[in-house]
Amino acid sequence: MSVEEPSWEVDPDDDWGVAVIATVGRQVKLRREAVGMRAADFGMAVGYGEDLVYKIEGGKRIPRPEFLDKADEVLGAGGLLSAMKEDVAKVRYPKKVRDLAKMEAQAVEIGVYECNIVAGLLQTPEHARAAIEAAQPPYSQDDVERMVAARVARQSVFERDPAPALSFVLEEAPLRRPLGGTMVWRRQLERVLELGGLRNVTLQVMPTHCEVHSGLDGRIELLKFDDGRAVARSDGAFNGRAVSDLKQLRILELRYGTIRAQALPPQESLALIEQMLGET
Structure with a gap:
């Protein structure tokens, strides 16, 4: 599951x-x-x-x-x-999913590296629906709509005041994949550009031609709170569970920081996405 x-x-x-x-x-x-x-x-x-x-x-x-x-x-x-x-x-959604949304709503800093898809916090409803409907075995339509709603609801972090600091590193390949068709894909790229242009958001693209890549173990998410606490999770570390131990946090922070250093700078990243739009 x-x-x-x-x-x-x-x-x-x-x-x-x-x-x-x-x-x-x-x-x-x-x-x-x-x-x-x-x-x-x-x-x-x-x-x-x-x-x-x-x-x-x-x-x-x-x-x-x-x-x-x-x-x-x-x-x-x-x-x-x-x-x-x-x-x-x-x-109907596992407790850890609801807990993640609650933590994202409280975090003052959020960092996400996503390797296979556009990060859920950046997805349009149409893109989210296309991604979920692509699963095999397929979900029922009722399940699809609930999962889309849950994913979109997490995006309330962009409406918070004061706004949290958000950083994203996305792989180039998923950004180029026309999931859901050309119009859905274009709207998704436009949404990424829109959010990437916010003052509290830093967005970077990991180019496919990068010869050294520290993100091969999968997705990473880092959450930091105003009381100094932090929580992190990575698909390829600590059995995928959320960790708050300082030693484990440092490992994931180092990995995420290295990934950001290897990715394109923010302005070049946005320019690459604009180039993708121009190619459609």
């Missing part, structure tokens, strides 16, 4: 998620019993098996949004059950 892939099972270690799904299940059960409907009959009305109804009511299964809409209609809940979809959608 990828880090952003949603699940219909409740993570037992996610206390907030467990509480949300338990509350939703309890509300469904109370509403069902209040109208005198058996679980089997209710299941037939919403298109679910009796066993799955009991799992949802018992807080063991995360309900789909269409289930909550249908349940709201069948049980005459007046919008109460449908209104729970927003919190339920958040639970």
Whole structure:
């Protein structure tokens, strides 16, 4: 399972998620019993098996949004059950994904090296959708839309005041890949140029002809906070887990700093992206 892939099972270690799904299940059960409907009959009305109804009511299964809409209609809940979809959608993403978004929202410095795709914080919704839809085996359309929404929601970091300092290093090859078609690709390049031009953003491109490359172990993200704390994660170090130990942080900071030194300077990077746009 990828880090952003949603699940219909409740993570037992996610206390907030467990509480949300338990509350939703309890509300469904109370509403069902209040109208005198058996679980089997209710299941037939919403298109679910009796066993799955009991799992949802018992807080063991995360309900789909269409289930909550249908349940709201069948049980005459007046919008109460449908209104729970927003919190339920958040639970479907692993706790570490929600924690990452929360940390990004609090960080005063964010540094990202992305090797295979355009960094998620820079993606347009259309580009994000094309990238997610390319996965195999494919996600359902419902899953795709939720994953796109989660990715775009993280981009609120660009609207913060005071603004955090952000730096990005992107590989040239993914920037040249017309993912989603020419129009989606052009809009993505324009978005990268737009964000790269912000005063609090430093954007660099790692050219494909670079003979020495310290980013071959994969993606890196560094987060620093105003109280002096820092957290970092790399696909190719420490089993991909987030670290805050000073020795481990120094390793990832050194790696990220070296990558930045090897990449094109910011102005040359933006000029290269403008050149890509001109070639389309």
